[in-house]
Amino acid sequence: MRHEDLRLFLAIAETRNMRRAAEQLGTTQSALTKAMRRLETELRTRLFDRAPRGVELTEPGRSFHARVRAVDAQLSQALHELDDMRMGELGLVRFGCTAANFETIANPVLQQLVQSRPQARFALTLDISSRLIDLLLQGQLDLVVAGAPAAAPAELEHLPLHEETLHAVVRSGHPLLRAKAAPADLAGCRWLLPPPGRITRRWIERRLHELGLPPPRIAVETDATVVLLSPLLRSTDLVAPMTRRVLASPAGAGLKPLDRLLGGSADELVVFWRRGSYLSPLAQDFRAALQQAAARTRT
16 A cells, blocks of 8 residues: 555545645646545545535545544654654654643643753643544644543543542632522622633533523633633632632632532543554653652642
8 A cells, every 4th residue: 555645545535625635736636536546446445425516535434534644643753753863853742731731730841841851842732622632543642631531532541640629719708708608699600711612611511500500601701721810810700610739829829619609520630642652752751750740749
């Protein structure tokens, strides 16, 4: 099986159009058609069906596309690592982290390695857990720091870092901290929350529903880490989710948890990587440093 044919297959699969794929690759449609016929003959299955505006992947084609894309990403990574070795560099680590855990876990490790490995390079992606896992499965990330899902994909391995507790927090002196405050008073509050689908937002929405309350009234919706917005919480009556570690850090100064009204949520934080994938010595050192940093926060 020719690597060139696989590269052409990826271009067609991602553009869904033979003409656009040919233009993108600087070749002809007839060359693409010949390559796809050769590949389908070798695989003994049809990869594409004609569509009104181009082509669509068949069911086997979609499965093959996911695998080839991951292999292509790993091959590209291997070539980059060879270039790094030829240049005498330590390489590149591509890692993802949820915004809520960056400051307390990933950032200290990143600072440590940037200082101790001046030739190393790091590519950081901050996103929600589900999207980070997808990028890892596609071979676009080497390591991911995120909350453990109920069922992790079989293609991934992971190591536990620590258990993280999530709280809803307000400023000191907030009316909800008064002894007479009741869970029903949460219905009148305004919230600072991440976009829909984030773990923290889903927890808030679920807890309010369990208490028989309406969905949260959103005052501020943002992708930014709550660490950056803690001054806003201290100067208003907004309510926001915050991890125990951030609450215990300088960013949590002047903020109090609403555990009496809303309770807390415990999640396990882990570091993921692809099962059987190559991890450079630098990536392995990064993973070990994450474990060491997590161990220090437990003591």
